[in-house]
Amino acid sequence: MAAPTPSMLPQLLDKHQAQLMKDWLAGQRAAGVVVDVESDERVRRFIAALRQGASSNADDVKNADWAAARDVLEQISRERALKGSTPVETVMFVFSLKDPLFALLRRECGSDADRLAREIANAMHLLDQLGLYTVEVFQKSREEVIGRQQEELLELSTPVVQLWDGVIAVPLIGTLDSARTQVVMESLLEEIVRTGAEIAIIDITGVPTVDTLVAQHLLKTVSAARLMGADCIISGIRPQIAQTIVHLGVELDVISKATMADAFAVALRRTGRMVVSRAGNGKGASKAENGDKAAGKTGAGQSGE
Amino acid sequence: MIVEKSETLPVRVSEDVVRVRQLVRVHAVKAGFSLVDQTKIVTAASEIARNTIDYGGGGEARIESVTLGIRKGVRLTFSDKGPGIEDIERALRDGYTTGGGLGLGLSGAKRLSNEFDIQSAPGQGTTVSLARWK
Numbered sequence: 001m002a003a004p005t006p007s008m009l010p011q012l013l014d015k016h017q018a019q020l021m022k023d024w025l026a027g028q029r030a031a032g033v034v035v036d037v038e039s040d041e042r043v044r045r046f047i048a049a050l051r052q053g054a055s056s057n058a059d060d061v062k063n064a065d066w067a068a069a070r071d072v073l074e075q076i077s078r079e080r081a082l083k084g085s086t087p088v089e090t091v092m093f094v095f096s097l098k099d100p101l102f103a104l105l106r107r108e109c110g111s112d113a114d115r116l117a118r119e120i121a122n123a124m125h126l127l128d129q130l131g132l133y134t135v136e137v138f139q140k141s142r143e144e145v146i147g148r149q150q151e152e153l154l155e156l157s158t159p160v161v162q163l164w165d166g167v168i169a170v171p172l173i174g175t176l177d178s179a180r181t182q183v184v185m186e187s188l189l190e191e192i193v194r195t196g197a198e199i200a201i202i203d204i205t206g207v208p209t210v211d212t213l214v215a216q217h218l219l220k221t222v223s224a225a226r227l228m229g230a231d232c233i234i235s236g237i238r239p240q241i242a243q244t245i246v247h248l249g250v251e252l253d254v255i256s257k258a259t260m261a262d263a264f265a266v267a268l269r270r271t272g273r274m275v276v277s278r279a280g281n282g283k284g285a286s287k288a289e290n291g292d293k294a295a296g297k298t299g300a301g302q303s304g305e
Numbered sequence: 306m307i308v309e310k311s312e313t314l315p316v317r318v319s320e321d322v323v324r325v326r327q328l329v330r331v332h333a334v335k336a337g338f339s340l341v342d343q344t345k346i347v348t349a350a351s352e353i354a355r356n357t358i359d360y361g362g363g364g365e366a367r368i369e370s371v372t373l374g375i376r377k378g379v380r381l382t383f384s385d386k387g388p389g390i391e392d393i394e395r396a397l398r399d400g401y402t403t404g405g406g407l408g409l410g411l412s413g414a415k416r417l418s419n420e421f422d423i424q425s426a427p428g429q430g431t432t433v434s435l436a437r438w439k
Contacts, residue, residue: 249409
């Protein structure tokens with residue numbers, strides 16, 4: 001795109017800045033681009049940046065001379081991406097400049113068709129590149145948002161809670177893929193070490209589908225916990241899941257219970273505790289007490305209150 | 306067999322497995338499947354979709370609501386252009402795996418469906434179709 005004579009774009013932008021701004025903003029409105037209080041400032045900054053880039057005669061917008069123009073577009077793209085605008089709407093910010101700019105060039109070139117063609121080709125080349133750059137940034141911003149959300153989900157979905165002294169639980173929610181399993185396993189094992197838990201309850205009430213991969217992940221987690229000296233109980237197995245697991249032929253070689261409450265009862269029994277209703281208390285308040293087996297142990301249980 | 310509705314989804318990344326499961330569930334619910342039957346076909350879909358990605362290098366899934374006389378059902382067809390299966394009989398054996406899984410996906414999916422068919426040859430890709438009736 002080497003023009004034999006320098007492009008008339010810079011001086012044109014100088015001379016007709018006010019007119020161009022007005023036409024461009026009208027064009028943006030017509031193209032469905034959001035025009036707000038910041039639009040004036042943005043349009044002014046972009047025209048100034050365009051002027052700077054065009055006067056450098058560099059026809060690649062990745063060039064350092066176009067840094068200012070890229071800055072403006074980056075800012076707009078990111079903003080739009082976060083607001084949930086469409087890529088088309090975002091790129092129209094740049095493309096809506098074509099009509100007013102070409103009209104200006106036409107007026108300026110008069111009857112010099114050769115010059116006009118050259119100028120328009122040059123301007124189109126620049127604006128197309130800038131438009132593509134806008135889409136690129138837009139896409140990247142979206143991906144950043146998605147990536148961040150994925151990480152947040154991963155963090156959110158794996159809380160390990162202590163139910164009682166020696167009993168911890170992980171409620172699993174959603175799809176149990178390899179990345180999630182890794183996080184679950186790590187936080188579960190860490191918590192086993194930290195609390196010295198003997199029993200870990202893995203609750204899969206929130207896992208909609210238990211296929212062989214999920215089963216395999218569960219079994220791996222259970223074996224790892226076993227190696228750390230904690231027994232696992234899987235709870236939240238619904239009837240349809242139970243039937244499906246049987247048909248799949250998966251042997252879940254681990255204690256399992258329908259509900260977390262059942263699993264907790266087993267865990268208390270196993271650690272030598274039981275829950276009893278307090279006699280004479282009409283409200284049926286219950287508290288955990290040391291059972292027969294652990295009667296000799298002192299300080300093993302926490303206060304029930 | 307009359308196809309009432311047919312939808313096709315790409316099966317390329319593990320997120321696609323989730324999408325396939327969700328769409329299969331929608332079809333199963335519409336066909337009036339019980340919760341157990343829904344879970345069975347969804348789980349079978351999950352197994353085969355994952356095989357399509359892991360062994361077939363990605364492909365596509367066709368999910369169809371079908372009727373045969375007064376019976377309603379869901380038919381699934383997973384096809385890929387991967388390396389294909391050398392020995393289908395062995396692939397269907399419980400516990401046989403080439404990928405470090407439990408080796409129950411294919412055989413389990415077969416047990417979870419009423420109709421099950423594999424078309425495959427080395428270098429020819431694989432097509433697995435299965436159906437479950439209400």
